[in-house]
Amino acid sequence: MPRRLLRDRQIVEDEWLYTAEAAGNAFAPLIVTVDEWRNGRDSWIARGGRLGLKLAPGHKIDTLAPDLGVFALIAAEFSGPGEGRGYTQGRLLRERFHFTGELRATGYVRRDQLFFLARCGFNSFELPDADIENALPAFSTFSAAYQPSNDFGLPVKLPRDTPASA
């Protein structure tokens, strides 16, 4: 059964496969790990089709920067409820390296994290079934913010002598 996920606030079936899931499927959009990418860069490109990259929490975005243009999707892994490095990865990808493809949160992802993840640039979320149907309200947990970040029309109160503005 294909994986369901929340993408751009819609529940969708995932067309992407991770390499471990792709046996026998030569055409599906494929998500490779950083190690797989580094060990077989040319053969992945030669395969054709859309490519995604899966980051482990410790991967540094700037070391991957030259290759980012290859990928239509980047997935950041959250190893557990306390893992927070992906939030920095997300902001750097969006704000510093202007990555415009799908930015996906995978691993330990629950609805209570969605608001902050979305503010850090994530637009797709692999949620457990128990959460996926009830997750949408999480994006409107707060109706304003104090920090400039990747925002979704949220009024932001910047350190200026002006009221919060969208």
Place this chain on the structure above:
Amino acid sequence: MYRYDLTDKTLVNERVAQFREQTRRFLAGALSEDEFRHLRLRNGLYIQRHAPMLRVAIPYGLLSSTQLRTLARIARRYDRGYGHFTTRQNIQYNWPKLPEVPDILADLAEVEMHAIQTSGNCIRNITSDHLAGVTPNELADPRPWCEIIRQWATFHPEFSYLPRKFKIAVTGAPQDRAASLVHDVGVHIVRGPDGNLGFEISAGGGLGRTPIIGQVVRKFLAREHLLSYLEAILRVYNAEGRRDNLTKARIKILLRSVGLEEFTRRVEAEWELLREGALRVDDALVARMHGCFNPPAYRTLPNANPDAGKSTAFRAWYRYNTAAHKVAGYRAVYVSLKKPGVAPGDATDAQMELLADLSDQYSFGEIRATHTQNLLFADVEQGRTHELWQILEKAGLATPNIGTLTDIICCPGLDFCSLANAGSIDVAKLINERFDDYDYLYDLGELEVKMSGCMNACGHHHVGHIGILGVDKSGEEWYQITIGGAAGADASLGEVIGPSVPKSEVPETIARLLDVYVERRQPEERFLDTVRRLGVKPFKERVYAAPVAA
């Protein structure tokens, strides 16, 4: 003081709604204990020995009388009639019931208060000098900057799942009354080479299992860059701080492992990419924030001589429990929460209500919580201190011991905390019983005694002139003593004097340390100075020379 605008109010209310929903899901079994733990901690809710413990933020220590009345009402309605003021300008309730916590948060939100980020691995309550804005030699009031940092840190989307907790303190005077050098980041208002005010930034301080004094990462930062610089520090820490070992996860360990130079290089490299961005603090905001902390309507008064014709008891209180004020005719007045027999830092609902009323009558309706777990009226007319003293005295809030041996900083210890190895409140009681002669206490002068019930060091024992650490020795409560620690601008870590001692021997051990001091001190020398001059050896020799008589 700073009053919430519509955005602030909305966000706090939305937080209450969020936590109410999370609590409902937990109680309905839809969230596991571990999943809920990560959520409740962000709202200051611990599960303690007896019940949940709720920690409520008092940002940079400042309370209005209305807010204090609400804290009193919460103590009465949801708790057992008291609250515990902590070293980081929070108040803790030890007996709330989990299903009622959302209601408590809603009551707090009504008066512009919250428990947001008072625990958990995120940026904690911003603390400051309790004499901010009134102390005579201050360069600038740190509170506008505290509020600017508070807003930036609140619900920061990138830094809500840090490797470990992150504490920031801000000071504006040469004396560091906020213990900023044992904070993850210390922000100190300083004058730069061009004569403009800006900040010195220290990082990597902290207590706990590995106590370290913070180091200066930037000598001078122009004020418009404060938030971008903090963002750079937090980003380096979030990405590179250790997450494999809880006890090595604070920024101090990262800084120590890569070294100050490399740490600074990484922060500065990140900052270069952030400094001209949207976090630049504009002058108009700084001016408006300063306007939120304008001085109250002081009367034009001469400096009085409040001692004249007054009792010895009042004169002692005035000397120890009041502090100089920058405005002629005024004093800052401490409310001692260190009455013998009472847990240090505790206040009852009735006391809080009385203090709220007194703040309206004597101090422009504001009261402050101090790092030393006392309260403070910042703006009292000198000529009215005597009548204020009389009222405080009756309420048990005028123990004339501020800055002396019995003004002990103390964590809740084994009686309340599930982490503690040993009791701390009853040791404070034993010390109070032994040292009840005020002439002796006053002769000893400035002396900071700090006690923690375990290695987490909530009582800051490492930076006490005398530090006391509770240790578990085969199921019994023993205490390790350090001397020579300090938390101010000259911060240092205390040195262990030798083997730990049983609870009953703590007072005698302290008495022996003090005997050495009294015998060997030079004129004007504090206990701390004598320890620094002589080293630990003579103190150690005296303590362990003879067994303590049973």
